[in-house]
Amino acid sequence: MALNVLVVDDSAVMRAMVIKTLRLSGLPLGEVHEASNGEEALRQLDAHWIDLALIDLNMPVMDGEALLACLRRNPETAQLPVIVVSTEGSTTRIEALRRQGAAFVHKPFTPEQLRGVILEVTGVADASDLDEGLGPGCGPDF
Amino acid sequence: MQATWTRALAQAAALTFEELCFVVAEPQPPTAQGDVRADMAVAVAFSGPFAGVLVVQLEQALLEVLAANMLGDEAPPSAAQQEDALKEIANVICGNVLPRLAGAEQVFRLQAPRRVSVALPGAGVAEVVLWIEGWPVQVQLYAEVPAAVEEPSP
Numbered sequence: 001m002a003l004n005v006l007v008v009d010d011s012a013v014m015r016a017m018v019i020k021t022l023r024l025s026g027l028p029l030g031e032v033h034e035a036s037n038g039e040e041a042l043r044q045l046d047a048h049w050i051d052l053a054l055i056d057l058n059m060p061v062m063d064g065e066a067l068l069a070c071l072r073r074n075p076e077t078a079q080l081p082v083i084v085v086s087t088e089g090s091t092t093r094i095e096a097l098r099r100q101g102a103a104f105v106h107k108p109f110t111p112e113q114l115r116g117v118i119l120e121v122t123g124v125a126d127a128s129d130l131d132e133g134l135g136p137g138c139g140p141d142f
Numbered sequence: 143m144q145a146t147w148t149r150a151l152a153q154a155a156a157l158t159f160e161e162l163c164f165v166v167a168e169p170q171p172p173t174a175q176g177d178v179r180a181d182m183a184v185a186v187a188f189s190g191p192f193a194g195v196l197v198v199q200l201e202q203a204l205l206e207v208l209a210a211n212m213l214g215d216e217a218p219p220s221a222a223q224q225e226d227a228l229k230e231i232a233n234v235i236c237g238n239v240l241p242r243l244a245g246a247e248q249v250f251r252l253q254a255p256r257r258v259s260v261a262l263p264g265a266g267v268a269e270v271v272l273w274i275e276g277w278p279v280q281v282q283l284y285a286e287v288p289a290a291v292e293e294p295s296p
């Protein structure tokens with residue numbers, strides 16, 4: 001089944017980098033939606049079925065922490081797999097995000113690091129069609 | 143203190159250029175170079191255990207290379223994409239240098255990066271020039287230096 005993904009970051013260039021990594025990850029991708037802040041993300045979540053959200057923290061209008069709190073309060077998105085992709089370096093804040101059920105990828109990331117967390121969170125690491133990804137070490141071992 | 147801050151700034155900047163822009167940033171120019179100049183500057187203001195601003199500035203020609211690397215497209219990046227790329231570079235350097243200076247448990251708030259006019263060298267509390275493919279990039283940190291890390295007066 002193809003996964004619909006929402007990529008939330010105020011940097012259009014960063015969204016493009018994340019989407020490129022998603023496309024190379026071997027993940028069965030469905031629709032890819034974008035938002036440049038938390039409010040836009042909530043509108044996208046209202047309008048589309050989303051299976052995975054990758055969200056930045058530092059954004060204008062509504063930041064990633066506020067967005068994550070909104071998602072967890074809403075029964076429809078309380079269990080949505082979320083990966084926070086941020087330059088945040090504070091262990092205090094990262095722990096708080098993990099307690100809300102978000103995985104974390106620190107910027108700058110290598111494509112392999114982001115791919116690894118995406119596969120972990122979506123649980124598709126065992127799919128047999130993933131060995132044409134970003135190189136050795138990521139696909140299944142036969 | 144200043145040497146520690148300068149080293150932290152250089153490390154955070156070099157890591158960012160390597161992993162975000164896929165280029166090697168070196169502290170020394172590979173060959174003799176002219177003046178360090180810049181066409182575009184971006185600033186990220188932050189607050190937390192101490193407040194300040196991080197400024198990244200560089201030449202247009204280098205920014206085109208960095209933005210093209212980040213996007214990985216055939217088409218040359220637009221002016222808007224170049225500015226966006228520089229803003230994200232500054233955001234990532236800022237987020238990476240602050241824990242190195244204040245400790246990993248400390249919480250800082252970063253504001254959205256914005257265009258600023260090119261800053262004079264020598265005005266920040268820490269400043270580095272790195273060289274990427276022959277072009278210089280300057281990273282400056284302006285901060286209200288916390289008393290706890292200030293050097294004792296002689």
Ligand SMILES: [Mg+2]
Nearest residue numbers: 010056058059
């Ligand atoms: Mg951001």
